[in-house]
Amino acid sequence: MKKISTILLLSLTAATIAAVFYASIAHGEVELRPSLSGKKLHAVLLGDSYSAGNGAGNYYGPDECYRSGNNWAHIYLNSLVDRGISLTFNNRACGGAVTSNILSDRQFKRELSFATFPLSTPRATIRHRLQRQCSTRFSDEMSGALNIHSIQIGSNHNIGMRQNVSYSCTRTIKAQASFVGPQTDLVMFSIGGNDIKFEDIVQTCFAIRPWRDRNRCEANINKAKTSLNDLAEKIKRVLTRLRANGLRKDAKIVIAGYPLLATASDYSLGGWPFSTAYYAAYEIRDLGRRGNAMLAQLVAEDNKSHPGQVIFINDIPLRFEGHEPDPSSKHRNPNRWLNEFMEPSGDVNEWYHPNTTGHREYAKAVDAKLRKTDFEKQFKQIGGTSSDIDIVFNIDTTGSMGLKISSIKAHISMIVDDVKKQTNSARFAITSYRDDPARTNYPNDYRSRVDQEFTSDAAALKKSLENISADGGGDAPETMYSGIKSALELPWRPGVKKIVLTVTDAPALSPEPGTNLTEKEINALAFAVDPAQLYVLADEYLEHDETIKPLVEKSGAFINADDDNVNIAVTNAIQTAAAKPNAWINGPYVVKVGGTIRIDGSGSYAANGAIVSYEWDFNQDGVYDLKTTQPTFNHTFTTEFDGVLTLRVTDSNGKTNTATTPLTVSDDGDSTPREFDNCPDVYNYSQIDSDGDGIGNECDDTPFPFEWKFTDGDSAGYDETGGYETLALISKQGDHVTVQRKYVRADGSSEIRGKPYTTTLAGAEADAAHIKTGEKEKVADASTSTDTPKANEKQTNKDANNSRARSSTNTAPNYLLYIFGGIAAVIVGTAAIWIVKIYRKRQS
Structure with missing residues (x-):
């Protein structure tokens, strides 16, 4: 009997464990994934705000872009890192981007900004700091042009006399596609929403009056629908550009779809007796489906000529079903995965974008889709030719360099071929230098120049070398530092080894006349480029020269290069650099x-x-x-x-x-330096300053330049508690203002009412003049929303169903799997008991 009891107990235990394990696997709580240790992945994120992460917080990079450490790409790629992958990740997505911003440079204009400096700060220092702030620290992708309007002396907030500076800045960010090349294994992006004026649709269809407008909503949605074919052609040009940049055939391109922007409901604008009701929620969901269908068709056509390369994440609308924003201004969807108005802050750039839950769902969709492909099987094994490298030949072209230059010309094809054999991808560039003509009085001298931009074409490199000749130079010290600076300012690829090979027979001018460059400035520049390794190939007597030794000892080396062995020295330098391990930080x-x-x-x-x-x-x-x-x-x-x-x-x-x-x-958690931060003690990534007084909205006691009270006397407009409504300005652009209704209680506290809207200044004043506390909106207005059902409406996927009722089932834990698992355990256990009874009966 004891033996039988033991058998029964083991049977029940095994059955229970199996059932629970099965349920857990089905529910996604237990997941066995292979290790990715020893493999590498170079990933690039492009696209718009749905890629960058507007609304998800934890921002980094250029503050115009809203790149979030919580975006779906980070979440997905972090899961690969946790499995051991060696990841090089470049996030170049940027909020507000359209397809042309992937293909071409994009400009951001800051019309007027303010900064304050101590009275003792020299004007030259002020200009230098302003230029650095304008250009940003992200010199690999962004440059800036500064215009100082005024510098005035005054007292600031009881901190003494200061120099108050007003300035404007135009920033230029490089084309996103320029960061994709042969080294790239995975490209991800969402794009197109801004091309079809996503922002205008949200404003005119869902914001409060007078921003919301029935006719403009319909016109914007119809225009977006008719522009989808044109958008498809634009996205095709993006794919063509990525491949033209050298993206390999085995690399993957992931295009993420968009969720629908409203829950399924009968929300409409207009209606009897002034106009026909326009069912905006249905129409914008229809637009979303059409857009995703366009992307699916585009990808299917592309895969006919490039089998399996482009992967479309097509189930985003289905995953987000019931979790979209509520289109009515009177309600919010409690189960939303997209921010609604005024979420998570008053920054309009964050509204109607995925929240952190939404990005986690996006990441799940990407992972599920890629798992059905051969993507992970194609990860490169580290070792052999898996490295990528960029090399610049920085050549002294003064008169005494003839033999060295000739040697490089004669052997350049062999050098290039040898490098390509050792690497996955390689690019080469040429810079050169002589001396400052103002110093030597020789017109053919020059500080430095770029003779060949980065290329993988050995023939192009050789042709550029043929155009180099030795001449001039005057005395021995030359403008080597200017030559290296020109090399460091070239467009290097992120995440690859970077090498500058300076070939010379003379020391450097230090400090360099005209530029004041020293080895410290050059090392700092090289350090900022990830860093670049600096090698000097020169005659042996220069090995310990005070202008060369400190230049190379931090990252590179000095290599002896006589006239007759310079080609060997070049090869040795490249092999030395290539043998080093790759170092990379997935910042900033x-x-x-x-x-x-x-x-x-x-x-x-x-x-x-x-x-x-x-x-x-x-x-x-x-x-x-x-x-x-x-x-x-x-x-x-x-x-x-x-x-x-x-x-x-x-x-x-x-x-x-x-x-x-x-x-x-x-101290406040944002990246704006204190002297430029309009709220230095408060986190304010966007630096929004609605009234233009130099104090950001987040810390301004009076953030709006004006505010209308909806009162017209001692008592009119106040309610029984002494509260009243106001119309407050959020922002002003040209002759248009964005305003927000607000209720102010008798104790001075306040609350937001409704959604912000954009109108003219005169329109805002008119609204403030006639709206009183307690007044009800006229439902007969052409822009009024209604819940009246649309006659004969044929709504795809049962849009007429109540989305909020449906959403509760989407988010509730799925306990059915555990229930069925328990039932299975009981069945197995009962069967075991039955078997034991039969066994006992036969024994007796």
Whole structure:
């Protein structure tokens, strides 16, 4: 009997474990995924705000772009890092982007900004700091043109006399596609919403009056529908450009669809007796379906000529069903995965975008789709020719360099071929230098120039070399630093090894006349370029020269190069650089003092051997503050800092390499330096300043330039509690203003009422003049929303059903799997008991 009881107990236990395990697998709680250790992935994110992460917080990078560390691409790629992948990730998505911004440069104009400096700050220093702020620290993708309007002396907030500066800035951000090339394994993006005027549709269909307008809503949606074919052609041009940039055939392109922008409801605008009702919720959902269908068709056609390369995430509308914004201004969807108006802040750029839950759902969709493909099977194994490299030949072309230049010309094809054999992808460029003609009085001299932009074409490189000749130079010291600076300012690829090979027979001018450059400035520039490794190939007597030795000892090396062996020296330098491990940080990072963030150096790897240590310098003092054996970890920052985070990796062969990324640790958590921050003590990523007084809305006691009270006397307009309504200005652009109704209680506290809308200044004044507290909106107005059902409406996917009732089932935990698992356990257990009874009966 004891034996039988034991058998029965084991049977029941096994059955229960099996049932629960089955239920857990089905419910997604237990997941067995293979390790990705020893493999590498270079990923690039392009596109608009739905890619960048507007509305998801935790922003970094250029503050026009709203790049979020919580976006769906980060979430998906972090899951790969957790499985051991070596990840190099570049986020170039930017809020507000249209298809042309992927293909071409984009400009941002800041009409008027303010900054304050101590009275003792020299004007030259002020201009330098303003130019740095205008250009941003992201020099690899953004440049800026500064215009200072005025500098006035005055007292600021009881902190003494200051220099108050008003200035404007035009920033130019490079075409997003320029960051895609042969090194790229995965490109991801969402694009097209802004091309069809997504913002105008949301404003005219869902905001409160007079922003909301029945006729304009209909016109905007109809225009968007008719423009879908044109949008398809634009996206095709994006795919063509990516391939023209050298994207490999085995690389993947992921295009994410869009959710529908309203829950399924009978929400409509207009209606009897003034106009025909326009069922805006149905129509905008129909637009969304058409847009996603267009993308699906485009991808299917593209895959006929490029089988399996482009993957469309087509189930976003289905996943988000019931979680879209409520189109009515009177309600919010409690189960929304998209921000509604005034969420998560008063920044209009964050409204109607996925919240953090929405981005997690996007990431799940991407993961589910890619798992059905051969994507993970194509990850490259680290080692062999898996590295990527950019090389600049910086050549001294003064008169004494003839033999060295001839040697390079004669062997350049062999050098290029040898590099390509050692790498996955390689690009080459040429810069040259002589001397300052103002110093030598020789007209053929020049400080520096770019002779060949980056190319993979050996023939183009050779042709550019043929145009170089030796001449001039005067005395021995030359403008080497200007030559290296020109090299460092070229458009390097992120995440690849970067090498500058300076070939010379003379020391550098230091400090350099006219530019005042020294080795410190050049090393700082090289450090900021991820960094670039600096090698000097010169005659042996220059090895310990004071203008050369400190230049190369931090990242590169000095290599002896006589006239007859310069080609061998070039090859040796490249092999030395290529043998180093790859170092990469998936930054940049922005964090508040006391905050903790995840630091990711997973893009680092050793082509030969393995990375054995990661050393981190958090304050740019040259001393490594932390040593880890793993590439990712959480770190808490306790002091303010604005500079670069440095990583040094060491492989099992003892070879080292370094990487850098911008790091900002601020007292308020945003990345705007204090002297430029219009709310220096409050987090305000967007720096919105509605009244233009230099104080941001987040910390301005009177953020709006004016505010109308809906009262016209001592008592009219006030309710029985002494409260009243106002119309407050949120922002002003040209002759249009965005306003928001607000209720002010007798104790001075207030609450937002309704949704903001845009109108003219005269329109806002008219609204304020006739609206009183307690007045009800006229339902007969042409722009009024109604819940009247649409006659003979044929709504796809049963749009007429109540979305909020349906959404509760979408978000509730799925306990059915556990119930069925329990039933299965009972059935198996009963069967076991029955078997035991039969066994006992036969024994007796």
